[in-house]
Structure formats: structure tokens, C-alpha cells
Amino acid sequence: MSTASTAFPRRSKRINITFWLGLVLVGGISLAGILSLFWTPYALSDMAGGRLEAPNASHWAGTDRLGRDMFTQLMIGARIALIVGCGAVGIGAAIGVTTGLLAAFATRFLDDALAAFMDILIAFPTLLVAMLVVAAREESSLGTAILALGIGVSPIIARITRILTKQVLGQDYIIAARVSGTSWGAIVFWHILPNIVPFLAVNLALQFGLAVMAEASLSYLGLGAPPPNASWGHMLHEAQGTVYTAPWGAILPGLALFALVIGINLLADGLRDRFDPSRRDM
Amino acid sequence: MTLLSVENVGFSYGAGRRVLKDISFSVPRGSNVGLVGESGSGKSTLLRLLLGLDAPQTGRILFDGQPLEAKNRRYLREYRKRVQAVFQDPYSSLNPAHRIQRIVTEPLRSLKIGGNHLEMAREAIASVGLDADTLTRYPHQFSGGQRQRIAIARAIIARPELVLADEAVSALDLSTRVRVVDLFQEISENMTMVFVSHDMGVVAALCDQIVVLDRGHIVEAGATAEILRTPQHAYTQSLLASIPRMPIET
Amino acid sequence: MADLLTVSGLSLKTADKLLVEDLSFSIGQGERFGLIGESGSGKSLTSFAILGLLPASIRPTGSITLGGEQIVGASERRLSSLRGDAVACVFQEPLTALDPLMPLGRQIAGPVRRRLKREGIDSSRAAVKREVRVLMEQVRLPDPQRLFDAYPHEVSGGQRQRVAIAMALACQPRLLIADEPTTALDVTTQAEIVQLINALVADLGISLLFISHDLAVVGQVAERVMVMRNGRPVEIGTAQQVLTKPHDDYTRNLVAAARRFDAALEGGA
Numbered sequence A: 001m002s003t004a005s006t007a008f009p010r011r012s013k014r015i016n017i018t019f020w021l022g023l024v025l026v027g028g029i030s031l032a033g034i035l036s037l038f039w040t041p042y043a044l045s046d047m048a049g050g051r052l053e054a055p056n057a058s059h060w061a062g063t064d065r066l067g068r069d070m071f072t073q074l075m076i077g078a079r080i081a082l083i084v085g086c087g088a089v090g091i092g093a094a095i096g097v098t099t100g101l102l103a104a105f106a107t108r109f110l111d112d113a114l115a116a117f118m119d120i121l122i123a124f125p126t127l128l129v130a131m132l133v134v135a136a137r138e139e140s141s142l143g144t145a146i147l148a149l150g151i152g153v154s155p156i157i158a159r160i161t162r163i164l165t166k167q168v169l170g171q172d173y174i175i176a177a178r179v180s181g182t183s184w185g186a187i188v189f190w191h192i193l194p195n196i197v198p199f200l201a202v203n204l205a206l207q208f209g210l211a212v213m214a215e216a217s218l219s220y221l222g223l224g225a226p227p228p229n230a231s232w233g234h235m236l237h238e239a240q241g242t243v244y245t246a247p248w249g250a251i252l253p254g255l256a257l258f259a260l261v262i263g264i265n266l267l268a269d270g271l272r273d274r275f276d277p278s279r280r281d282m
Numbered sequence B: 001m002t003l004l005s006v007e008n009v010g011f012s013y014g015a016g017r018r019v020l021k022d023i024s025f026s027v028p029r030g031s032n033v034g035l036v037g038e039s040g041s042g043k044s045t046l047l048r049l050l051l052g053l054d055a056p057q058t059g060r061i062l063f064d065g066q067p068l069e070a071k072n073r074r075y076l077r078e079y080r081k082r083v084q085a086v087f088q089d090p091y092s093s094l095n096p097a098h099r100i101q102r103i104v105t106e107p108l109r110s111l112k113i114g115g116n117h118l119e120m121a122r123e124a125i126a127s128v129g130l131d132a133d134t135l136t137r138y139p140h141q142f143s144g145g146q147r148q149r150i151a152i153a154r155a156i157i158a159r160p161e162l163v164l165a166d167e168a169v170s171a172l173d174l175s176t177r178v179r180v181v182d183l184f185q186e187i188s189e190n191m192t193m194v195f196v197s198h199d200m201g202v203v204a205a206l207c208d209q210i211v212v213l214d215r216g217h218i219v220e221a222g223a224t225a226e227i228l229r230t231p232q233h234a235y236t237q238s239l240l241a242s243i244p245r246m247p248i249e250t
Numbered sequence C: 001m002a003d004l005l006t007v008s009g010l011s012l013k014t015a016d017k018l019l020v021e022d023l024s025f026s027i028g029q030g031e032r033f034g035l036i037g038e039s040g041s042g043k044s045l046t047s048f049a050i051l052g053l054l055p056a057s058i059r060p061t062g063s064i065t066l067g068g069e070q071i072v073g074a075s076e077r078r079l080s081s082l083r084g085d086a087v088a089c090v091f092q093e094p095l096t097a098l099d100p101l102m103p104l105g106r107q108i109a110g111p112v113r114r115r116l117k118r119e120g121i122d123s124s125r126a127a128v129k130r131e132v133r134v135l136m137e138q139v140r141l142p143d144p145q146r147l148f149d150a151y152p153h154e155v156s157g158g159q160r161q162r163v164a165i166a167m168a169l170a171c172q173p174r175l176l177i178a179d180e181p182t183t184a185l186d187v188t189t190q191a192e193i194v195q196l197i198n199a200l201v202a203d204l205g206i207s208l209l210f211i212s213h214d215l216a217v218v219g220q221v222a223e224r225v226m227v228m229r230n231g232r233p234v235e236i237g238t239a240q241q242v243l244t245k246p247h248d249d250y251t252r253n254l255v256a257a258a259r260r261f262d263a264a265l266e267g268g269a
Helices: A009-035 A070-105 A108-123 A126-137 A142-169 A172-179 A184-220 A232-242 A248-275 B043-050 B073-082 B100-104 B106-110 B117-127 B132-136 B144-156 B174-187 B200-206 B224-229 B234-242 C043-051 C076-083 C104-118 C125-138 C157-169 C187-204 C215-221 C239-244 C249-265
Strands: B002-012 B018-028 B032-036 B058-063 B083-086 B162-166 B192-197 B209-214 B217-223 C003-013 C018-028 C032-037 C059-066 C087-090 C175-179 C207-212 C224-229 C232-238
Touching (some): A070 A142, A070 A232, A070 A248, A126 A142, A126 A184, A142 A184, A172 A184, A172 B083, A172 B106, A232 A248, B002 B043, B018 B058, B018 B209, B018 B217, B032 B043, B083 B144, B100 B106, B106 B117, B117 B132, B144 B174, B174 B192, B174 C249, B200 B224, B200 C249, B209 B224, B209 B234, B217 B234, C032 C215, C043 C087, C043 C207, C076 C087, C087 C157, C104 C157, C157 C187, C175 C187, C187 C207, C187 C215, C215 C239, C215 C249, C224 C239, C224 C249, C232 C239, C232 C249, C239 C249
Parallel strands (some): B032 B209, B162 B192, C032 C207
Antiparallel strands (some): B002 B018, B002 B058, C003 C018, C224 C232
């Protein structure tokens, strides 16, 4: 009876490659970010090199227009990106999953009202919501940006949670659980969450990527966290004027952003397949 | 002695049309009763009421002499210890994320029934004719017939007095269906069963009494042999006449 | 009498799995042929192969000829004209087979217009509408006036299946493939649809390939039947022989199972 898991050998191999590639990208960036807490090649504000040096032996990623080491900035940027991504997705998931579950269980009227509210929020670009929140706080700090982005991504998470939950609620095993005497709380915990998490995880990764990008955009616009919490977006903002003379100043943070977003998505795809017992290698 | 009795039950969803109108019948302890009807007959709604998932708007349902209080949680917990169910679709009635052991023992955990759950699971799985190593596997590793056996194991693990089956063999292939019908026959020797189905042949093979539903009404009810031999109502007659039969040897 | 459809040595495989193996049968002009099988038997894949509708991942080998024309390996263009002309089909679920956003009359009109154009006959709106009305009467749809403008969700399952049959007949096929056409229907409706298919096939003199898991239903329709299991043919013969005196053990089991429920209905359970 174990034919189901052996029928698609090629598929599971491909899934593994996706998973491992994602793990390498995200793992590398995470390591750099964690390492930056203890060690960086130079201090952040140390104008140790010449101005706009190309990558070389003492400055692996070159220097910016004040002669500060770019590799140091990239490492700190990795830390900021991870904090922003995890924080925003954490806040977004806390608000979104709760609202989504509520809407799925709510009466018709409340469900419609919540759904309409989510649709209105989704219609506002995440970046715009974030800018409004930053403006309302009248100061730009990392915490403000994370809160803003978390609120910004929450309606999408809520809507997906609601749809996935409704699908699961329509399955016979939910009725079977009720007939078995299982309480609604236990049904959410044992039956709904395990079946929506694999799909939700992929979406959360997408939101992680969007949040990191949105923070970069905020910083690029000068609304992000000020140094020493300089992010990749801030680096892009700084490199704006010298993009023709010293292109690596824009290319390297761009590549880092790209690698993190791609990596997290690959990782989520791989994780979903591992979560799903019918696709798991036995 | 009557275990379950349905008295003048009526039900409608929201303010819409009435799905059930003045339904009355009783299920004697130890009997197998078949609820037969085509789509739109209200048989699934009636089953939801019997499961305590919805409450009838008019009339009442008595279980062992006490009214079924679908909105009383404490009552329902005791009710569920005594009444379990098997559903139609073996592919959606088992949570794909859990191992069989967890699935089969869910009633024990939810109803806070004591004892050695693993031992009870082994016993239930053996009594539906599956190997003990079934317990460590996942639903997707089993065929439709095997999944339905697992669902039956879950329904009987808490040793209920009444098992409600909703089209429980309709989704199975013919050769599997025969064996699962045999299994139902076997387990029904120790308990009462209500078997909801559109399939008159299966109901005839399993049940000693039949209730025929059409568009929310009971059109005919009585002993299976009686109804098969001399159906009184025109609907029952046309239903029986429509069932395709195998050609006879010539 | 020449055979209309000849399947010989047909095998269907994916990259790593053999789905149907060495299948051979033929259907004569005007013959009603039944294909019996449980889930996973490959019976529906066989009908897809005949229609040239196999997904690209499944590779057919062997030969299928319809009216002398080879289907295995034929170009998509050739296949699509065969589908509109020589062969048509009716599926299990009439609700998903119909476009939910189009009135029933217009759905039947589509294939009618294509046929009239192909044959170079008057394909004006009035002519098409006249043909559609004829077809609707042929499949005994009540109140064609009203149903012409009705949407699929507004009519019953049996009526939807009648519409699907009318669409299949609109191109005047020589072979009608009916794949579990009554499985999703109530018993009383099933009896009507079986009766209708039998009557139409006889009236129009077309051949029928009737696919079902239900032995008794196949017995009511087919003259000759083939039983399939796990992609292989198990037994072939006249319906009377296979369903009353099966040679093969698997068929014998199936027949015994079906007879058991029949016996229960006779009160002998």
C-alpha cells in the first residue's frame, strides 16, 4: 500500500533541491546577520577606506561615498532584513490568522463584514499603509516600520486563512470530529491548523519577501529606520547618486535582497512538501 | 424497546423551504433501520439532526427516553459516548495530517474515556479486519475500502450503542462494498444501527426495517421484507421498479 | 459487417507506469458495447484514448481505428475533426460538462452550427434554432420553449444529462461514448436516461460504447461487454454470457456481489 509515496521519485528529488537551495540562501544570509551582532570587518561608521573603492582584499564589497565598508553594511542589513521580515510576518500572522479563523467561523453577517473590511485593506498598497503608519507615529524607527508592515500584510493573511479554513471546514473529518465529541478549540488546533499551515506557510514566505521589499522601499524613500539600523534599502538610497560611477553600491544590496526573497520562497515550497504526509518520503 | 424515537420533527434552513415535514419513526434497540431516499429527500438533514449537529424546529427526538438536546454541551458529550457515525466519503472523513492511531482514538480523547488507548485502538483495528501496523501509517496509504474500515474502527472504539451510517458504502467499488456491508452486518450484531442510503439494494441487505423518504416526507415505513414484497406508496413502487437488476440466466 | 471501431494491442503508459496493457476489442456498426470496470481499471483512460484526449504525459501504443482511420499518433487537427464528426461523448457529471454561464439552447447550438457549416447547409440562426429544437425533442426534454433559455443550474440533473446527450448527438456521430453517464443520477432518473440512450442508439443506428462500474446497468444497455481490471482485459463476451455465466474468477466475484444485492431486494438476504 505504500505505492503512493514511491510513485513519483523524480518529484521528491526536485523538491529536495528546491528545499536545499532555499536553505543555503536563507541560512547564509541568517548566519551573516547573526554574526554581525558579534563581529563585523569594520565598525559601521568607521570611514576606513578611500571613497567609492571597488571590491578589493581589504573591503570585500567596496566602500561607499564616505569610505565606509560596504560588507559591514551588508551584514547589518541582513540582520535588519531578517528582523523586519520575521517581525512583520509575526505581527501580520497574529492579526491575520486570528481574524481569518474568526471570519470563517462567524455568522454570515459578521463574515461578510470582515471580508469586506479585509478587501478594503488589501486594496491599499502595503507600502501606502506602512507610510501612513510611519507618518502617524511622526518618527521613523525600526519598530514603527515593522508594526506598519505587519499591519500592512495582515489582511492578505487573514483572507487566505479564511478561505483555507472554510475549505477544511467542509471536509467530513470535521463532522466526524464533532460527532466524536471534539470541542471547537481542539478542532481548530488538531484538524484545521495542521491542514492549513502547509499552504499558509508558502503565503507567509511570500509576505516575508514583500515585507522585506517594502521596508527597503520605505528606507529608499527615506522613511525607514535611521542608522545604525541601516537596511539594504537604505544602502540603495545612499548609492542612488553614484550608481554610474560605483555600480556595485547598488548591485550588491539589490542582489542580497533578491537572494533572500527567492531563498525564503524556495524554502517555503520545500517545507510545504515536507509538511504534507502524502508527499513526504517514507 | 425503543432506543431512538423521532416525533413529528420538522426542519428548515434559515427562513427557506421546509426540508423535513412531520417526520416520525422509531428505532428499536438492536435493530438496523434504513433511511432510504433520493437526492432532495431530506435524509442527510435528518441524519444531522440525529447526530445532534442541528436541532429540529418542531417536534423532538428522544434517545433512550430522554430528549436529544442539541444545544446542551454537557448532554451532547454523554450522547456522543453512546452514538457514533460513519460518513460517505472515505477520502474526506479522515484527517490527512494525522496517523491512523490518532484518528481512531479521537473519540476516546475528546470524550475523555479512560483506559489504554493504544490497546483499544489495536482491538478496534483488528475487529475491522486490518493489520496492527495500520496504526502507524497515514490515510493516503490506504485504499477507499480500507479507509472506510478505519472510519468504522473510529466509530466503534468507544463502544457506542447506536451507529449512524451516512451512505457509508456508496463511494466504494462493488467488490469492496460487499465486504464492507459484511463488516457492518457483523458489528451491528452488538449495537443498533441507522443506515442512511439511496441504495435500496444495500439497505435491503443490511436492515430489518426501512423508512422511505421523499421530498421531506416519510412516504412509507415498515419491515424490510414487507415493503420489498408489497410496496404501498406509488413512490416506493417506482423506486423499486427503477433499480436495474442483473440479467437472468436463460 | 465491417467494424466501426477496432482497438488492437492498445497499451497506455506514463514514464514509469503501465496504465493499460494490451487491450483489444472491436465495436460493429450499430452495436452496443459495454466496458465494465472498478476504479483504477483503466476504462475511462481507454475512452480518452479513443477520443484522442489523453494528456501528453500518457503515451499510447498499438492501434485504434475508427471508420478505418488511425487515431493513435494522429495529428491534433485530424483528431479534433474526428471528435466533431465521427465520435461524441457524454460524461458522468452533467453539471461540470456544461458551461454554467450559457443558456442550454445556445450550448446545443454550438455543435449544430459547426455541423451545418461543415456540410455546407443553411446555417442561419433560424436553421440552427430549428435543429436545436429537433434535438431537444429527440432527447425528450420537456417544455423546450422554456429550457432553451434556461441555465444549467435551473434544471434537474436528469435534464442536464439530456442536454449533454443532445450536444453529443448534434454532430451526428457514428459512435457515441457514454462514460458513467448515470452514476451521478438518482435511480429513477437513471432508469429514464438508460431508456433514452437505448432508444436513441436504436433509432439513429449509431454504435455505443457504454462505460460503467454498474454491472446491472451495463446489462440493460450492452449486447457485448468487456470486463477490465488494473488496466488489463479480464473477460469479453456477450452480455448474457458474461453476466450470467462468467468464466473468469474476478468477473464471477463481481457478478456474485451484484446478485447478492439483487437477492436482497427479492427479500432473500
